[in-house]
Amino acid sequence: MSNDGRFAVVHNGIIENYLELRRELIKDGYIFQSETDTETIVHLLELYYDGDIKAAVMKTAARLEGSYALGIVCTDTPDALYVVREASPLILGVGVGENYFASDVTALVSHTKNVIYLEDGEFAKLTPDSITVCDCAGREVKKPISRVTWSVEAAEKGGYEHFMLKEIMEQPAAVKAALAPRIHEGRVQLDGFELGEEELRGISKIIITACGSAYYAGCSGRYAIERLCRVPVQVELASELRPMVDEHTLVLVISQSGETADTIAALKECKARGAKVIGIVNVVGSTIAKLADFTLYTFAGPEIAVATTKGYTTQLTVLYLFALYMAEKLGRIDAESYTTLVKELQHLPRKLQQTIDMNWQIPKLVSRYASHSLFFIGRNTDYAVALEGALKMKEISYLHAESYAAGELKHGTIALIEENQPVIAVCCNEALMDKTLSNIVEVKARGAKVLALSCKGNKKIVSQADDVIFIPRVETVFSAALAVVPLQLLAYYAAKEKGCDIDKPKNLAKSVTVE
Numbered sequence: 374m375s376n377d378g379r380f381a382v383v384h385n386g387i388i389e390n391y392l393e394l395r396r397e398l399i400k401d402g403y404i405f406q407s408e409t410d411t412e413t414i415v416h417l418l419e420l421y422y423d424g425d426i427k428a429a430v431m432k433t434a435a436r437l438e439g440s441y442a443l444g445i446v447c448t449d450t451p452d453a454l455y456v457v458r459e460a461s462p463l464i465l466g467v468g469v470g471e472n473y474f475a476s477d478v479t480a481l482v483s484h485t486k487n488v489i490y491l492e493d494g495e496f497a498k499l500t501p502d503s504i505t506v507c508d509c510a511g512r513e514v515k516k517p518i519s520r521v522t523w524s525v526e527a528a529e530k531g532g533y534e535h536f537m538l539k540e541i542m543e544q545p546a547a548v549k550a551a552l553a554p555r556i557h558e559g560r561v562q563l564d565g566f567e568l569g570e571e572e573l574r575g576i577s578k579i580i581i582t583a584c585g586s587a588y589y590a591g592c593s594g595r596y597a598i599e600r601l602c603r604v605p606v607q608v609e610l611a612s613e614l615r616p617m618v619d620e621h622t623l624v625l626v627i628s629q630s631g632e633t634a635d636t637i638a639a640l641k642e643c644k645a646r647g648a649k650v651i652g653i654v655n656v657v658g659s660t661i662a663k664l665a666d667f668t669l670y671t672f673a674g675p676e677i678a679v680a681t682t683k684g685y686t687t688q689l690t691v692l693y694l695f696a697l698y699m700a701e702k703l704g705r706i707d708a709e710s711y712t713t714l715v716k717e718l719q720h721l722p723r724k725l726q727q728t729i730d731m732n733w734q735i736p737k738l739v740s741r742y743a744s745h746s747l748f749f750i751g752r753n754t755d756y757a758v759a760l761e762g763a764l765k766m767k768e769i770s771y772l773h774a775e776s777y778a779a780g781e782l783k784h785g786t787i788a789l790i791e792e793n794q795p796v797i798a799v800c801c802n803e804a805l806m807d808k809t810l811s812n813i814v815e816v817k818a819r820g821a822k823v824l825a826l827s828c829k830g831n832k833k834i835v836s837q838a839d840d841v842i843f844i845p846r847v848e849t850v851f852s853a854a855l856a857v858v859p860l861q862l863l864a865y866y867a868a869k870e871k872g873c874d875i876d877k878p879k880n881l882a883k884s885v886t887v888e
């Protein structure tokens with residue numbers, strides 16, 4: 374709140390030059406109650422206010438560097454809310470006799486499905502009966518009202534104890550929603566992706582960039598694309614991307630929220646260097662969806678739990694579709710393999726349901742394997758799954774979990790294995806089975822207890838591991854989409870046993886809108 378008590382703000386984002394502003398404001402006599410960057414905003418509003426709130430907001434915004442979605446109230450106009458955004462999501466909800474603003478569309482769906490997406494630099498005044506939007510020069514602009522298709526039920530728990538469990542259970546339906554509109558008469562069609570065959574042939578490499586689980590989805594996607602299309606794929610953390618890209622590079626930017634600041638920055642960088650960008654995004658109207666040259670929506674529906682589950686599996690699904698689409702267009706796959714793989718993809722929702730049904734015993738494994746720091750190991754596609762499994766465990770159960778490429782153990786990490794060290798071995802890749810089995814034997818010989826994850830019917834693994842969880846048999850190239858499910862459940866039940874706040878783990882936000 375401002376010193377004169379006239380203004381109060383809520384802020385999502387980060388003000389990068391706040392120390393400089395704070396020093397200046399303190400010199401001018403303003404008293405700070407906190408160490409936050411946000412507090413500088415409210416004092417600037419007081420400084421620039423001369424009876425015209427819009428002018429004060431615009432002048433304040435002009436001083437701020439960084440990212441912000443601001444909601445402002447002023448005691449002089451108690452029936453109005455003022456909002457402004459820069460590099461941080463801000464959505465207006467249009468109601469009847471009431472209007473809203475939020476950073477995320479999921480917060481609005483139970484109130485209204487009519488929304489206005491604000492652009493960077495735009496300012497709006499909301500009263501119960503009106504919304505006025507102005508551009509960064511203060512000129513009034515007419516904004517279209519979009520209709521959100523997500524249902525209210527989808528944004529509620531529907532009888533489940535946590536959103537995360539509900540979202541795990543929704544995966545068969547979510548993957549079906551991602552597949553169904555894109556497979557017609559046995560062929561993959563990607564509406565929204567309009568590169569001609571000539572242009573596709575001109576692509577010399579693909580870069581996948583994303584953060585967190587979306588990055589791990591990219592790691593799995595890489596194997597699918599390289600195997601089916603024989604085009605080199607580089608997977609880069611968006612926050613580390615120093616792109617060697619040009620107009621012959623195709624960039625896949627993956628994001629559930631479409632608002633992750635690091636991913637947006639990477640996207641802009643790649644576009645500036647001439648690359649064509651495909652966004653693989655869940656939230657319609659999000660920044661990445663708007664900035665990308667083409668957008669492939671994942672159709673997962675609203676994902677509320679901070680730990681992504683259906684967001685991740687639908688990202689994988691879109692990557693698989695993309696790999697098959699490209700492989701066919703480039704003539705790198707024979708007709709028989711293409712038909713088989715498309716059919717196999719169509720079976721994924723059913724197999725996901727089987728995976729969930731087969732894994733009812735997971736809660737019983739929790740006390741044995743999730744009471745200590747955990748190692749997740751695997752090779753190739755299984756390694757990508759291990760990465761995601763370890764992240765899930767860390768973020769919701771707060772247990773220390775690390776993932777290692779199984780072949781790397783003996784290059785150092787195996788020194789950490791001691792009596793009773795839990796090791797989760799992902800072993801779904803038939804071609805690499807024997808090698809991973811050797812790694813299981815190595816860690817067991819040093820005292821580890823091993824929980825293996827493999828495809829049904831794998832007898833060898835039963836004789837080597839202490840416990841085994843199975844998924845249905847599946848083409849290796851798509852196995853990550855099934856294999857991740859038991860690991861999501863393991864993390865969920867571990868967090869539940871520890872009494873953690875599963876849907877809102879500490880220190881984390883659903884969308885990370887600051888770099």
Ligand code: M6R
Nearest residue numbers: 585586587628629630633680681
């Ligand atoms: O919305 P995005 O997919 O861009 O989010 C990326 C990561 O922040 C996200 O996947 C994060 O790692 C999840 N909390 C993992 O469950």
